[in-house]
Amino acid sequence: MVTKLTLRFLVLGYLGLLILIPTTAIVWRSLNSGLGAAWASITTPDTLHAVWLTVIVVLIAVPLNAIFGVLCALLLVRHDFPGRAALSALIDLPLSVSPVVVGLALVLAYGQIGWFGSWLQGHGVQIIFALPGIVLATMFVSLPYVAREVVPVLEEIGTDQEQAAHTLGASSFQTFRRVTLPAIQSGLSYGIVLATARSLGEFGAVSVVSGRLVGQTETLTLVVQDRFQNFDLTGAYTAAVVLALMAVATLLAMNALTPKERT
Numbered sequence: 001m002v003t004k005l006t007l008r009f010l011v012l013g014y015l016g017l018l019i020l021i022p023t024t025a026i027v028w029r030s031l032n033s034g035l036g037a038a039w040a041s042i043t044t045p046d047t048l049h050a051v052w053l054t055v056i057v058v059l060i061a062v063p064l065n066a067i068f069g070v071l072c073a074l075l076l077v078r079h080d081f082p083g084r085a086a087l088s089a090l091i092d093l094p095l096s097v098s099p100v101v102v103g104l105a106l107v108l109a110y111g112q113i114g115w116f117g118s119w120l121q122g123h124g125v126q127i128i129f130a131l132p133g134i135v136l137a138t139m140f141v142s143l144p145y146v147a148r149e150v151v152p153v154l155e156e157i158g159t160d161q162e163q164a165a166h167t168l169g170a171s172s173f174q175t176f177r178r179v180t181l182p183a184i185q186s187g188l189s190y191g192i193v194l195a196t197a198r199s200l201g202e203f204g205a206v207s208v209v210s211g212r213l214v215g216q217t218e219t220l221t222l223v224v225q226d227r228f229q230n231f232d233l234t235g236a237y238t239a240a241v242v243l244a245l246m247a248v249a250t251l252l253a254m255n256a257l258t259p260k261e262r263t
Contacts, residue, residue: 023244026237026240026241026244027241027244030237030238030241032237033234037234038237038241042242044235046215046218046223047220047235049215049216049218050218050220051242053131053217053218053220054200054219054220054221056131057135058200061138061139061199062142062195062196065142065143065145066146066191066192068143068146069144069145069146069149069150069188069191070147070150070188072091074180076088076147076151077151077154077155078159091143091144092144094141095144098204099141099205100205100208102205103205103207103209106136107208111128112128128209128211129210129213129217130217133209134209134210134217137202137208137209138202138205141198141202142195142198142199142202145191145198146191146192148191149188149190149191150191152187154184157183157184161179162179193250193253197247197250197251200243200250201221202219203221203222206222207222220239220243223236227239
């Protein structure tokens with residue numbers, strides 16, 4: 001009994017120090033000047049644009065990464081080909097590379113002085129300092145999550161049901177839609193939630209490729225730093241609370257979509 005109580009105390013104390021106390025402090029500081037001031041700071045046109053831009057980026061990046069993640073997982077698990085190990089390692093690259101490096105790499109590739117910058121500019125396409133660059137950066141940092149959640153599920157379910165469906169005359173697409181997709185739904189949902197959370201909180205890569213143009217290319221994470229650096233503490237803390245609420249919603253979705261044996 002003593003061991004269990006000690007373990008609980010350590011775990012809850014650790015979570016309190018890292019999550020509960022800082023989060024409570026942010027909420028308290030955001031309301032320190034009154035609810036009216038907090039509401040006024042979050043409803044400014046620039047902040048509302050940042051919120052909307054953040055949502056748009058997530059709505060573009062996460063579905064694309066979900067499709068890629070499922071296809072990549074199927075390729076890794078259901079097929080054996082040269083370079084399979086290299087592809088598996090490449091998927092994990094965003095987990096080991098600094099987001100700032102990712103942003104710089106995108107600038108060097110798609111910026112005005114980048115490899116493809118002149119061609120893109122000549123065709124009227126702007127990647128860096130615009131929405132496409134922010135989406136690319138967000139897609140890169142959230143790339144591995146869906147694939148890494150779907151791969152073990154595919155390995156666990158095996159191919160027996162898929163082979164049975166083929167034997168009964170189902171096409172490859174019908175087999176995927178009626179057999180494979182329902183079987184991987186739990187892993188896919190969990191991966192999507194993780195990718196969403198990662199996309200919402202991205203700062204480093206987006207900071208580099210966005211140009212941080214107020215009211216144009218600032219996401220909500222950039223607004224937090226911009227307000228804090230300009231000594232608008234109420235605005236910074238309120239924007240952080242909005243991000244925290246988004247994160248809480250993501251966690252609630254994760255708990256709802258995760259199978260009970262994984263919670």
